[in-house]
Structures are given as C-alpha cells and as structure tokens.
Amino acid sequence: MSVKRVTKKVGPCICLLLAGVLVLSGCGATVVIPDNAATGETATAESAGSRLGYLVADDSQEEEVWPVLAMLQGTAETAVWLPFAARLDVENIDQNPELPNGCEITSAAIALNYLGFSIDKVTLAQEYLPTCEPYWEADPEVEFMGNPQDELAFYCLPGAIVTAVNAYLEDVGSDYVAQDISGAPVEDLYRWVANGTPVLIWATRAFTDPLYNTTFQLPDGSWPYSNSHCLVLTGYDIDTCYLADPMLEVESVDRETFADVYNERGQYALVITEAAAQD
Structure with a gap:
C-alpha cells in the first residue's frame, strides 16, 4: 500500500x-x-x-x-x-428483503460495486457464498451458518466472505483479491480508508451491547452472537466514523463506540484490493 x-x-x-x-x-x-x-x-x-x-x-x-x-x-x-478526515463515496445497498440475514455478503457487494464491479447481492450469495445447514453444525470461520435468504439463520466471519469474493473475482478474471485483515488495530482500518479502500468490519447491530444465543455452541465452544452485524467503514473524521449499513440502521457512530464494539467483537475485518496493493 x-x-x-x-x-x-x-x-x-x-x-x-x-x-x-x-x-x-x-x-x-x-x-x-x-x-x-x-x-x-x-x-x-x-x-x-x-x-x-x-x-x-x-x-x-x-x-x-x-x-x-x-x-x-x-x-x-x-x-x-x-x-484527520477521509470519506469515500460509497453507495449503500439494502440487504432486505431478499437477504434478511445477509449483511456480510451484502457488505461485500457494497465494496465490490464501489471498486467498479457489477455484481448484485443475491447472485453473490447464491452462487459464491459457502453455506451450511443446519446452521448449528456450521463453522462461521469457513461458511455461513444456514442460508442468508432465510429468516432463521445466523452469520459468517471473514473467511467465508474471502472465499466467496475471491471465487467471484477469479470468475471475472480480476487481479483484485479479498484479504482477511482480522486483528488489525482500529487505526489500521482508517489507514485503508485514507488510501481509498472501504473496509468490511464485524460489529453488532446499531453498535449495541452484544447478545448471545444459548441454544447451541460454536465449534470453539462459545455461544453464537444473536446480533452480529457486518458493515462497511467508508470514512472517518476527528470525532466520527461513517458507515454503509446493509440494515440501514446507522450512517455514523462516534469513534470511541466504533473502536469499542470493533474490538469487543473480535477485530474481524476484510478488504478487497488489487493484489499489488496488499499490505
């Protein structure tokens, strides 16, 4: 970069x-x-x-x-x-009604379309996203828990989105690649945005306190989130982070809250860049 x-x-x-x-x-x-x-x-x-x-x-x-x-x-x-401030002109996409649990793949479509690709969220979900049913047997690190088109489904983590996006990019012959940057400190996310790259981040819906489903456990023994949410970081200034939210719930959040929720959720993040631009 x-x-x-x-x-x-x-x-x-x-x-x-x-x-x-x-x-x-x-x-x-x-x-x-x-x-x-x-x-x-x-x-x-x-x-x-x-x-x-x-x-x-x-x-x-x-x-x-x-x-x-x-x-x-x-x-x-x-x-x-x-x-001190950077803002990308990213067009948001509503995940509903087609993908009531498809925030992650819709966020990927948001980033891809900003980068000049023409791909709709449903095609990306149906043809490229690895899924597993029943959802309680899935590993969210590698596949979506259930089907994002269903009301009763859960979520996935960056690994599944990297798989989906890179399969699509390979099909269209692009030299862009999806890169899992999970673990990056929050200021590194700002650095990507300042260099023109929107960042998919994992948080909670409307940046609220985490909620958990206690009816089953994930492969690592933890309880799954019931309000996990993926959004696209599109900008920041000295006080505020700006977002494209597939649920259309938030357009901005103060930087302290953004950092707190991003860190608490596990610092999951993903970018799509030209191969030569990878950090």
Whole structure:
C-alpha cells in the first residue's frame, strides 16, 4: 500500500506526554508509528498501547506538521501520515428483503460495486457464498451458518466472505483479491480508508451491547452472537466514523463506540484490493 511521506522541515512546537500519547497544541495530522519501528524514544508510547501521535503546530499545514513527532521519536523515515478526515463515496445497498440475514455478503457487494464491479447481492450469495445447514453444525470461520435468504439463520466471519469474493473475482478474471485483515488495530482500518479502500468490519447491530444465543455452541465452544452485524467503514473524521449499513440502521457512530464494539467483537475485518496493493 502506498503511503504519503513528507520530508519538509517544520518549526519548533511544544510536546507533552499524556498517558503515553504525545500531544502538541492545536490541530493538524496523525502519525502512526509502525510496530517494527519502535526505539528507545517510542517505547513509552508503545508500552502504553498507543500507536498514534497527535500533532499540531501553529501556522503550519497538515502535511507540514506530521514529521515533528516522528523526528522527536527517531522514526521520521518510517512514520505513516494519515489525514484527520477521509470519506469515500460509497453507495449503500439494502440487504432486505431478499437477504434478511445477509449483511456480510451484502457488505461485500457494497465494496465490490464501489471498486467498479457489477455484481448484485443475491447472485453473490447464491452462487459464491459457502453455506451450511443446519446452521448449528456450521463453522462461521469457513461458511455461513444456514442460508442468508432465510429468516432463521445466523452469520459468517471473514473467511467465508474471502472465499466467496475471491471465487467471484477469479470468475471475472480480476487481479483484485479479498484479504482477511482480522486483528488489525482500529487505526489500521482508517489507514485503508485514507488510501481509498472501504473496509468490511464485524460489529453488532446499531453498535449495541452484544447478545448471545444459548441454544447451541460454536465449534470453539462459545455461544453464537444473536446480533452480529457486518458493515462497511467508508470514512472517518476527528470525532466520527461513517458507515454503509446493509440494515440501514446507522450512517455514523462516534469513534470511541466504533473502536469499542470493533474490538469487543473480535477485530474481524476484510478488504478487497488489487493484489499489488496488499499490505
């Protein structure tokens, strides 16, 4: 994935260390310090669990101020610059009425159509999505639990969507591929969006508290979610995340709630990119 790198010198600014996050007064840009670039100077922020430094310098443009923190921490050559806001013009698709439990495959159709493919959600579900019935015998890591066209069905995780999307892309002769990026920290999702790639994320309906079905267990012994939901992250700014929601319930959510639910749900995420653009 390409990243924007800036070598322009900037003027002095004030740096504070608050709970492991370096902050400079004002507002400007965000610096992501890669995990493999940690030095003695970055150890405090890393040990606090933060990979973000927030930069602000008076009388400077956004692209001018971001290297300051990186230089202070000795990582100017490897820091990744992110804008404070990014928004993709993604057209939403309603999963209903055809796919009452098809949020994951509909989200895939949303992302594919944004990337210029012409595929409808039902075709993608019927011809490419691996399914298993009865749903209580399914492994959501590899197949959909039931049939997304049925009212009584459950969900799948990124593995099943990767299988479906890559089968479709192979059929149309595309060099795009679906990539499971589960486990990515939330700021990495913003990085994908800032580079023009919408991200499928697993959360809960309307970002509510998780609910579970206790009538059967998954292969790993856990209870299945009864309000699992897949949406497409299409943008963010300093306060808000923007989404294409196949259930048409939410268009945006505050960043703290987004991060909390994404992390609690297991950090499941997926992107569709050209093979050469994979991270």
